[in-house]
Amino acid sequence: MLISLSTKHKWQLHQLDVKFAFLNGELKEEIYLVQPLGFVKKGQENLVCKLNKALYGLKQAPRSWYEKIDSFFIQHGLHRILNDPNLYTKLNKQRKIILISLYVDDMIIIGNANNIIKEIK
Numbered sequence: 776m777l778i779s780l781s782t783k784h785k786w787q788l789h790q791l792d793v794k795f796a797f798l799n800g801e802l803k804e805e806i807y808l809v810q811p812l813g814f815v816k817k818g819q820e821n822l823v824c825k826l827n828k829a830l831y832g833l834k835q836a837p838r839s840w841y842e843k844i845d846s847f848f849i850q851h852g853l854h855r856i857l858n859d860p861n862l863y864t865k866l867n868k869q870r871k872i873i874l875i876s877l878y879v880d881d882m883i884i885i886g887n888a889n890n891i892i893k894e895i896k
Contacts, residue, residue, distance in 0.1 A: 777874060777876055777883050777885050778883075780874070780885060781885040784887065786885045786886055786887050787885065787886075787889060787892065788883065788884070788885050789882075789883070789884040789885070789892060789896065790881070790882070790883055790884075791881065791882040791883075791884065791896065792880060792881050792882075793844075793880040793881070793882070796840050796844075796879070796880030797829050797830065797831050797833075797836040797837065797839075797840050797880070798828055798829065798830065798831070799828075799829075799840060799843055800828065800829035800835070800836055800838075800839025800840040800842070800843050801828070801829070801839055801842075801843065802826060802827075802828065802829055802835060802839060803835075803839070804835070805825065806825070806826045806833070806835070807823040807824065807825050807826070808823060808824050808826065809823055809824075810822060810823065810824060811824075837879065840880065841877075844877065848863050848875065848895075851865075851894070851895060852865050853865045853873075853875065853895075861876060861877045861878060862874065862875070862876050862877075863875040863876075863877070865886075865888070865891060867888065867891075871886070871887055871888030871891065872886050872887060872888060873885070873886030873887075873888050873891050873892055873895070874886055875895070884896070
C-alpha cells in the first residue's frame with residue numbers, strides 16, 4: 776500500500792534497517808545470565824552477569840525495542856493508527872504528510888515532507 780501511494784503521489788520512499796535495534800531497548804526487570812564462554816573469570820565461575828540493556832534472543836527484547844521506537848515517534852508528533860499499531864502518520868498544517876510502516880527493525884517511510892523525513896531518519 777505504501778509503495779503504491781508513494782508512486783501515485785510521486786513521494787520519496789525510504790527503507791531503513793535499524794542496526795542493533797534490540798540492543799536499544801530498556802529492560803524493566805532485572806535479568807541475570809551466566810558468564811559467557813571465554814569471559815569466565817578464574818576463581819569467580821559462580822558469578823553471573825546483570826543485563827543493563829536488552830539482547831538479541833531475549834524474550835523481552837522485541838517488546839522493549841517497540842516501546843522505545845514508539846515513544847520516539849510519539850515525541851516527534853507521529854500518531855499510531857488504531858487498526859495497525861505498526862503504522863504511524865504525521866500531518867501538519869501545511870498539508871505535509873509522512874507515513875511510517877514499522878516491521879520489527881525495518882521501516883518504510885513515505886511522504887511529501889522531506890524535511891520531517893530527514894529529521895526522523
